[in-house]
Amino acid sequence: xxxTDGGAGRDRSTPGEGRTDGGAxxxxxxxxxxxxxxxxxSSTPSLLGSDVLKIVALMAGIYLLFTGFGxxxxxxxxxxxxxxxxxxxxxxxxxxxxxxxxxxxxxxGLFNIGVAGxxxxxxxxxxxxxxxxxxxxxxxxxxFWVGAIGGTLAAAIVxxxxxxxxxxxxxxxxxxxxxxxxxxxxxxxxxxxxxxFTVFGVRxxxxxxxxxSGADPDTVLTDLLFSIPIVGSEVVIPIPGTGTGILIPSxxxxxxxxxxxxxxxxxxxxGWVYALVxxxxxxxxxxxxxxxxxxxxxxxxxxxxxxxxxxxxxxxDTARFKIKAFMLGCGLMGLVGILWQGSRGFINPTENFxxxxxxxxxxxxxxGGSGSNTGSVLGGALFAALLFEGPRFAVNVxxxxxxxxxxxxxxxxxxxxxxxxxxxxxxAYVMGNIDALRFVLVGxxxxxxxxxxxxxxxxxxxxxxxxxxxxxxxxxxxxxxxDPEVAADGAGTGAGSDAGPGGDGQ
Amino acid sequence: xGATESIARGRRLLIERPTAALVALVGVVLLVDLxxxxxxxxxxxxxxxxxVWRGIVNGLVVGLAGxxxxxxxxxxxxxxxxxxxxxxxxAFAGWASTWVVAGLGxxxxxxxxxxxxxxxxxxxxxxxxxxxxxxxxxxxMLVAGAFTVALALAIDxxxxxxxxxxxxxxxxxxxxxxxxxxxxxxxxxxxxxxxxVADTPSDVAVAGVTFWFDWHQLTLVVGSVxxxxxxxxxxxxxxxxxSMRAMAxxxxxxxxxxxxxxxxxxxxxxxGAGLAGVAGYLLILEAGTIAFxxxxxLLLLIFAAVILxxxxxxxxxIAGGLVIGLTDTVSQIWLPSxxxxxxxxxxxxxxxxxxxxxxxxxxSTA
Numbered sequence: 001x002x003x004t005d006g007g008a009g010r011d012r013s014t015p016g017e018g019r020t021d022g023g024a025x026x027x028x029x030x031x032x033x034x035x036x037x038x039x040x041x042s043s044t045p046s047l048l049g050s051d052v053l054k055i056v057a058l059m060a061g062i063y064l065l066f067t068g069f070g071x072x073x074x075x076x077x078x079x080x081x082x083x084x085x086x087x088x089x090x091x092x093x094x095x096x097x098x099x100x101x102x103x104x105x106x107x108x109g110l111f112n113i114g115v116a117g118x119x120x121x122x123x124x125x126x127x128x129x130x131x132x133x134x135x136x137x138x139x140x141x142x143x144f145w146v147g148a149i150g151g152t153l154a155a156a157i158v159x160x161x162x163x164x165x166x167x168x169x170x171x172x173x174x175x176x177x178x179x180x181x182x183x184x185x186x187x188x189x190x191x192x193x194x195x196x197f198t199v200f201g202v203r204x205x206x207x208x209x210x211x212x213s214g215a216d217p218d219t220v221l222t223d224l225l226f227s228i229p230i231v232g233s234e235v236v237i238p239i240p241g242t243g244t245g246i247l248i249p250s251x252x253x254x255x256x257x258x259x260x261x262x263x264x265x266x267x268x269x270x271g272w273v274y275a276l277v278x279x280x281x282x283x284x285x286x287x288x289x290x291x292x293x294x295x296x297x298x299x300x301x302x303x304x305x306x307x308x309x310x311x312x313x314x315x316x317d318t319a320r321f322k323i324k325a326f327m328l329g330c331g332l333m334g335l336v337g338i339l340w341q342g343s344r345g346f347i348n349p350t351e352n353f354x355x356x357x358x359x360x361x362x363x364x365x366x367x368g369g370s371g372s373n374t375g376s377v378l379g380g381a382l383f384a385a386l387l388f389e390g391p392r393f394a395v396n397v398x399x400x401x402x403x404x405x406x407x408x409x410x411x412x413x414x415x416x417x418x419x420x421x422x423x424x425x426x427x428a429y430v431m432g433n434i435d436a437l438r439f440v441l442v443g444x445x446x447x448x449x450x451x452x453x454x455x456x457x458x459x460x461x462x463x464x465x466x467x468x469x470x471x472x473x474x475x476x477x478x479x480x481x482x483d484p485e486v487a488a489d490g491a492g493t494g495a496g497s498d499a500g501p502g503g504d505g506q
Numbered sequence: 507x508g509a510t511e512s513i514a515r516g517r518r519l520l521i522e523r524p525t526a527a528l529v530a531l532v533g534v535v536l537l538v539d540l541x542x543x544x545x546x547x548x549x550x551x552x553x554x555x556x557x558v559w560r561g562i563v564n565g566l567v568v569g570l571a572g573x574x575x576x577x578x579x580x581x582x583x584x585x586x587x588x589x590x591x592x593x594x595x596x597a598f599a600g601w602a603s604t605w606v607v608a609g610l611g612x613x614x615x616x617x618x619x620x621x622x623x624x625x626x627x628x629x630x631x632x633x634x635x636x637x638x639x640x641x642x643x644x645x646x647m648l649v650a651g652a653f654t655v656a657l658a659l660a661i662d663x664x665x666x667x668x669x670x671x672x673x674x675x676x677x678x679x680x681x682x683x684x685x686x687x688x689x690x691x692x693x694x695x696x697x698x699x700x701x702x703v704a705d706t707p708s709d710v711a712v713a714g715v716t717f718w719f720d721w722h723q724l725t726l727v728v729g730s731v732x733x734x735x736x737x738x739x740x741x742x743x744x745x746x747x748x749s750m751r752a753m754a755x756x757x758x759x760x761x762x763x764x765x766x767x768x769x770x771x772x773x774x775x776x777x778g779a780g781l782a783g784v785a786g787y788l789l790i791l792e793a794g795t796i797a798f799x800x801x802x803x804l805l806l807l808i809f810a811a812v813i814l815x816x817x818x819x820x821x822x823x824i825a826g827g828l829v830i831g832l833t834d835t836v837s838q839i840w841l842p843s844x845x846x847x848x849x850x851x852x853x854x855x856x857x858x859x860x861x862x863x864x865x866x867x868x869x870s871t872a
Contacts, residue, residue: 166859169862180854183848187844191844209844359686362679410616410624412617413624415616433693436694439693440687442686443685443690447680451680
C-alpha cells in the first residue's frame with residue numbers, strides 16, 4: 001500500500017476519517033503523505049522528467065504512425081515531412097489552447113465554453129492593428145509584434161468585461177453565458193455595418209462576413225528566426241588584413257539545405273520552422289501555468305475550484321482571484337487565436353471561430369485530464385493527431401491499398417448493396433464520409449470518458465501544492481517495516497491533520 | 507401618496523440596482539422611440555405587424571422545444587446541450603416519413619427516406635404541403651415526435667442513466683458528446699447539404715378573405731398551441747405533474763415519499779423529446795428547408811427562452827420563447843438584421859445576471 005500514487009491517497013480520505021474541515025486546501029498537500037516514502041524534493045524533478053518523457057514518447061509514436069501513413073500512401077520525403085509538419089502544427093495549437101483553458105477549468109473551475117470568442121477577439125485585434133491602411137479592409141498597418149501584444153491584451157480585457165458580472169454565476173449558467181457571449185462576439189465581427197468604419201479620422205474595419213487580412217505570424221516569425229545570426233543566418237567573421245573571413249553556417253540554414261537536398265520544398269521547411277516556434281510557445285505556456293499552479297496565487301485558484309466558500313472563509317477575495325485567472329486565460333486564448341486561426345494572415349467569422357472550435361479544445365482537455373498541464377499537452381496532441389487528422393489518413397491508406405470501387409452517393413444505395421451481399425459498397429460509403437464519422441467518434445469518446453474516466457488520462461494525478469517537503473521520512477520509516485498498513489494510514493491522516501495548517505501560511 | 511411611494515421606490519432602485527435601472531431606462535427609451543417612429547411614419551404599422559407575427563411564429567417553436575429543455579433541466583439538473591440535435595433528428599425522421607408517404611410509387615424509396623440526399627428527387631417533384639398532402643404532413647409530425655421519444659429514451663438508458671446523481675457539469679459535458687454524435691450521424695446518413703423539403707404554401711384565404719399568414723404558419727401555430735394546452739392539462743390534471751414538481755423540488759424527498767423517480771424521469775424524456783421532435787418538424791415545415799444543424803443553431807435561443815421564463819416552468823418556457831422570438835424579429839427596427847440574434851442572446855445574459863430565477867419566477871410549476 002505504501003508505493004501507491006496520489007489517486008489511492010485520495011480514496012483513503014473518504015468519510016471514514018471524519019475529515020470535514022478545510023478539505024480544499026490540504027487535500028492537495030496531503031497527497032504527498034499518500035505517495036509514501038518518496039520525498040517531495042526528489043519527486044518533483046523526476047515527475048517533470050517523466051512528464052517530458054511522456055510528451056516526447058507520445059510525439060514519437062505519433063510521428064511514427066504518420067510516417068507509416070505517408071509511406072503507405074507513397075508520399076516520398078517531401079510529403080512525409082509535410083504531413084509531420086501539419087500534425088505538429090495542430091498538436092501545438094491544440095496544446096496551447098488546452099493549456100489556456102486548463103487555467104480556467106482545470107485550476108479555477110470556471111466553466112468557459114466561449115474559447116472561440118476570445119480567440120476571435122485576439123485574432124481580430126491583431127489583424128485590425130496590422131492590416132495595411134491601403135488594403136480593401138484597412139487597418140493601422142502596425143508591425144506584427146504590436147498586433148500580437150494588442151490582440152492578447154484585447155482578449156484579456158474583453159475577458160475581464162465578461163468576467164466582472166459573470167463569475168458570480170453557477171457553473172452551468174456561466175457555461176451558457178460564455179457560449180452566448182462568444183457568439184455575440186462572432187456576430188459583431190460578422191456585422192456588415194462594421195465592414196469598414198472611421199474612428200478619429202482613421203479608416204478601419206472588420207471585413208464583415210468576408211473576413212480580414214493582416215500580418216501573417218507564419219511569415220513574420222519564420223523570417224525572424226531565419227534572421228538570427230548562427231541560428232538562422234550565416235555569419236562571416238572577418239580575418240583582419242586578409243580581406244576574407246571565416247564563414248559560420250547557420251543551424252537552420254544547414255538543416256534547410258540538407259532537407260532540400262532530400263527533396264523537401266522550401267515552403268515545407270518554413271512550415272517546420274513555424275511549428276518549432278509554436279512548440280516553443282507551448283513550452284512557454286507550460287512553464288507559465290506550472291509556475292502559476294505552484295504559486296500562492298495558483299493554490300488559491302485550486303482552493304476556489306474545490307470549494308469557493310472555504311477559500312472565502314480563509315480570507316481570500318475569491319472574486320478578484322477568479323477575475324484575474326479568467327483574464328489571464330482569455331489573454332492566452334487571444335494569443336492562441338493569433339497563432340492558430342490567424343496563422344495564414346487571414347480570418348473570417350464564418351469558419352474560424354465557430355462554437356465547435358471551443359468544443360474541440362474542451363474534448364482535448366478532457367482526454368488529457370483537466371487540472372494537469374502535462375495532460376493538457378498530451379490531450380491536445382492526441383486529439384489533433386488521432387481524432388482530427390488520423391481518421392482521414394487511415395481512410396486514405398485503406399483507399400490506396402484496397403480496391404473498393406466507387407462509393408455510392410447515398411447511404412440507401414449502400415444499404416441496398418449490403419442487403420444484396422456487397423459489403424465493399426458500404427465500406428466505401430463509410431470511408432467517403434469519414435469526416436462526419438470522426439466527429440461521431442469524438443462525441444462517443446467524450447461520453448465514454450465522462451462515464452468511465454472523467455479525470456482523463458492524467459487528471460487524477462495530484463500535483464504538490466506546497467513548495468516545501470511535506471513528507472515525513474522518519475516516521476514512515478520507523479513504522480513502515482513492522483506494519484505497512486498502519487504506516488500507510490498513519491502517513492495519510494498525519495499529513496492531513498498536521499500539514500494542513502502549516503501549508504496554509506501563504 | 508401612491509405617487510410619492512413609487513418615486514421613493516424608483517430612487518431605491520436607482521441606488522441599489524443601478525444596472526437594472528439602466529436596463530429599464532433603455533426599455534423605456536426603445537418604447538418611446540417605437541411610438542415616435544410609428545407616429546412619424548419611419549415605421550409602418552404593416553412592417554411592425556410582420557415583425558410581430560414572425561416573432562410569434564418563431565417564438566412558438568422555440569417555446570414548444572423549450573418545454574422539454576426546461577423539464578430536463580429542472581428534473582435531471584443539467585443543461586442538455588443535445589436538445590437542439592434532438593430537434594434536428596425529429597425533423598429528419600418526420601420529413602423522411604412525409605416524403606415516403608407523399609412520394610411512394612413516384613420515386614425511389616431509398617431516395618425518399620433520405621429526404622432527397624444525393625439529388626435524385628426534389629421537393630418540387632413531390633409538392634409536399636399541408637394543403638396538397640395533409641395526411642403525409644400529419645403522419646410526419648407524429649413520426650417526428652415518436653422517433654425523438656424513442657431516441658431520447660435510448661440515449662437516456664445508455665448515456666445519462668449510468669451517470670444519474672453525478673454533478674450537472676459532468677452530465678452537461680456528456681450531453682455535448684451526445685450532441686456531436688447525433689449531429690454528425692445525421693450528416694453521415696442524410697448528408698450535409700441544406701435542401702428544400704416542402705412547397706411554399708399560399709396565404710390562408712377563407713370565404714374570400716385573404717389573411718396575412720400562410721397555411722404552414724397556421725399549421726405551426728395551431729399545432730404548437732394545441733400541444734402546449736395538452737401538456738398543461740396533462741401536468742395539471744394528473745399525478746405525473748405533481749410528481750414532477752415534487753422531484754424538481756427535492757429528489758430525495760420525492761423518492762422516500764414513494765414517487766417512482768425513474769418512471770418520472772422516463773416521462774420527462776417522453777414529453778420533452780416528443781415536443782422537441784414535433785417542434786423540429788414544424789420549424790422545417792414553416793421554413794421549407796432542412797439542414798443538419800438547424801436544431802443546433804436554435805439551441806441557444808431555446809436556452810435563452812428557458813432561462814428567461816425560469817428553469818423548470820413550462821409556462822415560463824412558452825412565454826420566454828415568445829419574448830425571445832419577438833426580440834429576434836422586432837429588434838430589426840433598431841439593429842441590422844444580421845445582428846438581431848445577438849440582441850436575443852444579450853437579453854438572456856442580462857436575465858442570467860440580474861434575475862437568474864427568470865422573469866416569471868416565483869411559481870415553479872412543472
